[in-house]
Amino acid sequence: MTQTIEEISPSARSLVAPPYGLSHDSAVSCKQVTKEFGTGENRALVLRGVDFDVRFGEMTLLVGPSGCGKTTLLSVIAGLLDATTGHISVLGQNLAELSGSESVTFRRKSLGFVFQQYNLLPALTAAENAAVPLLAAGVPRKRAVDQASAVLSDLGLEHRLRALPSQLSGGQQQRVALARALVHEPRLIVCDEPTSALDHETGHAVMELLTKTAVRNDRAVIVVTHDSRVFDFADRIAHMDDGRITRTEALEEARLTASRN
Ligand SMILES: Nc1ncnc2c1ncn2[C@@H]1O[C@H](COP(=O)(O)OP(=O)(O)OP(=O)(O)O)[C@@H](O)[C@H]1O
Numbered sequence: 575m576t577q578t579i580e581e582i583s584p585s586a587r588s589l590v591a592p593p594y595g596l597s598h599d600s601a602v603s604c605k606q607v608t609k610e611f612g613t614g615e616n617r618a619l620v621l622r623g624v625d626f627d628v629r630f631g632e633m634t635l636l637v638g639p640s641g642c643g644k645t646t647l648l649s650v651i652a653g654l655l656d657a658t659t660g661h662i663s664v665l666g667q668n669l670a671e672l673s674g675s676e677s678v679t680f681r682r683k684s685l686g687f688v689f690q691q692y693n694l695l696p697a698l699t700a701a702e703n704a705a706v707p708l709l710a711a712g713v714p715r716k717r718a719v720d721q722a723s724a725v726l727s728d729l730g731l732e733h734r735l736r737a738l739p740s741q742l743s744g745g746q747q748q749r750v751a752l753a754r755a756l757v758h759e760p761r762l763i764v765c766d767e768p769t770s771a772l773d774h775e776t777g778h779a780v781m782e783l784l785t786k787t788a789v790r791n792d793r794a795v796i797v798v799t800h801d802s803r804v805f806d807f808a809d810r811i812a813h814m815d816d817g818r819i820t821r822t823e824a825l826e827e828a829r830l831t832a833s834r835n
């Protein structure tokens with residue numbers, strides 16, 4: 575009996591025939607993505623035709639002035655907001671082909687986020703907050719909390735595992751949010767200002783952990799940042815202005831050029 579591609583794997587069709595010029599060799603591929611908020615007089619076109627590619631095995635920084643659309647772009651890539659027009663492929667999956675529930679499952683399994691406002695659950699301890707993606711995936715509670723505690727310990731929070739978010743400093747809350755993004759070893763990690771509340775040493779440790787954990791051949795990391803200390807960790811920097819990616823530079827090439835001059 576011959577099976578159709580859809581019967582073998584519902585998402586396989588998009589792997590065979592990437593539509594709209596999307597690249598499925600990329601971890602993320604955005605083509606002419608727009609996002610509009612509001613209607614009538616309140617209408618605001620925040621993404622104005624974004625073309626953006628993120629390669630596997632790389633850490634890509636997204637930089638640009640406040641209000642240029644960085645968080646909106648991350649939210650659209652992460653499937654938390656729907657694009658108004660345009661096409662987005664994430665880890666080979668065309669987002670438009672996912673139903674609401676498929677999108678939730680895809681996000682839970684494959685994506686890790688660090689939000690600009692950490693979004694921790696106030697009634698859960700640090701370890702429980704960091705364990706949320708594992709609990710959502712059905713991992714038994716003790717194992718999930720133990721795994722989350724190990725990641726928190728790597729981030730220097732072994733003494734605060736049982737603290738509630740309200741009992742943690744901003745930098746500590748930020749590290750709990752980061753642990754929650756890493757704990758289930760997602761293939762795409764998306765971080766919005768992950769070092770903004772951290773001192774130099776802790777910020778460095780966080781970027782090292784992100785690099786070590788996330789940058790493998792089948793993975794990718796996107797970091798939005800205003801923090802120039804983070805630039806040393808990047809493979810590529812995408813510059814955004816007024817709702818568009820204006821240029822992308824590969825750091826290795828930039829470093830080589832600088833060393834020749
Ligand atoms: N839900 C919304 N409704 C209306 N406008 C919005 C909404 N979310 C964002 N905006 C507007 O879209 C623009 C881009 O916002 P966004 O949060 O993406 O910027 P950003 O580049 O992340 O800025 P920052 O560096 O300050 O975090 C801003 O002008 C903002 O006011």
Ligand SMILES: [Mg+2]
Binds near residue numbers: 644646766
């Ligand atoms: Mg933002």
